[in-house]
Amino acid sequence: MLDYSLLAAIAAVVREGSFERAARALHLSPSAVSQRVKLLEERLGQVLVVRGSPCVATEAGRHLCRHVEQVGMLEQDLVGAMPALAPDGLGRVTLRLAVNADSLATWFLPAASAFADSEAALLDLSIEDQAHTAERLRSGEVLAAVTDLAEPVQGCRSLPLGAMRYLATASPAFVKRYFPAGVTAEALSLAPCLRFSQQDRLQARWVEQQLGQALTLPTHGLPSSQAFVDATVAGLGWGMNPASSVAQALAEGRLQPLLPQAPLMLPLYWQYTRQQLPMLERLTQAVLAAARDGLEALD
């Protein structure tokens, strides 16, 4: 068997981002944590944690962290069936997931709270553009992800969740100022649009879909789903927002669609590691249930 006191030290340093915080979480001294990490690095002959602010795992370190999470999930299930194994209970296992920001802002949270309510698990969510959550899965940083990638990442299973309906919206004053003659290529090249991140291609894709050509769009960068909606209402720019996030503002006339009947449908998938982990299967069931309520059926 592997020495899990060493592996737990690595996992805590990566989860907490520093040796000091990891030591606090493990009720050890920082030098004890440091010794354990060094010992494992010497045995393996490679660096597992890049010391910095924050400390981050190397590729080898990420594999070990993922293994610790997987073993933690199996232990929880075993002790659930055989409580005498650990009469004082186990520490909770932390599961790292990558979720795209708009899913977290709309349909994902009921899944997280339903799952956490009944399991001895903590969730550590990282937020990415939907095009980049799969990257986190591939690199081994997370066990599961909500992604726009249908094709399974190596070692993972991919389940369709449904589609997110996006609408191009702006404030009435913004439409009046920038689109007096409608949504033309000229108007779009002057009207600032919002984008979540460098990877966010939704605005560009919608423009291509509507106009049949790619345009250079002047963009404000705003990496927050809620701020994206708020900034659209405030007139900072136009942007692609989830239909459910802007339904009220549209009904109240604080926002209007740039074009009627021109949604962009984004299919989403749940990808998770193929190992047989009952706890992860239960999380998967909670995610599928929440997606059925919050996303539209895929054709």
Added chain:
Amino acid sequence: MLDYSLLAAIAAVVREGSFERAARALHLSPSAVSQRVKLLEERLGQVLVVRGSPCVATEAGRHLCRHVEQVGMLEQDLVGAMPALAPDGLGRVTLRLAVNADSLATWFLPAASAFADSEAALLDLSIEDQAHTAERLRSGEVLAAVTDLAEPVQGCRSLPLGAMRYLATASPAFVKRYFPAGVTAEALSLAPCLRFSQQDRLQARWVEQQLGQALTLPTHGLPSSQAFVDATVAGLGWGMNPASSVAQALAEGRLQPLLPQAPLMLPLYWQYTRQQLPMLERLTQAVLAAARDGLEALD
């Protein structure tokens, strides 16, 4: 004078994260962009952009990008006064700012839209924990930041903005389940709390403030201000939320304070580069006005 066609190429690659997207934004071919970047790197004898997905600036590259933004701001003001200099107008300048997530979710957006409304400028916001926005300023990635650091970063001016009032809240069901006998050290070491990121010390600080001792708190990681509020309401954990973000949920009984009359006040500062840049001064005025409306006076 420096060759600004080369400098503009570097800035676009870093802003867009790839040579292809930079080429599209500059209406050049990717190989032309690549040649310009290489030429500048050869002249300087150092790497300016780390090629990857995304491409990121090296320290030297960041200095050049910041210079391009500063010159862009000065150009906008000059052409505003002497329109004949550029009869077709200039491209808009992009200003990169770092803002802590809770400021963006509460008081900051009116400043951004008031400023963008009247200036030929685009904003590229990055979101960090308040303890880390200053890091972005120090590394030269942004021109200005909302931070909890009072002491000026080298080369920057620091202005007090006011204080954000945070309340420790949870759902009534969560309080009933985890705090039946009140907010004790034992209850806190079992009740999951939320934290925005590894750097988020607000929950730990509040516990130290109330109990006079540091505790190891089981934590869910949730890097989104809106999801933080939603997850508190959904009962995933307790967390420190801005008072203004939870006022309605508290009034409606969907949340309750863990302890009455026990806020945590977080002073915030606006730090920005000391160069004389009139456009940045105008942004500063908009930020100060929004902070007067949205934050509480510092003692």
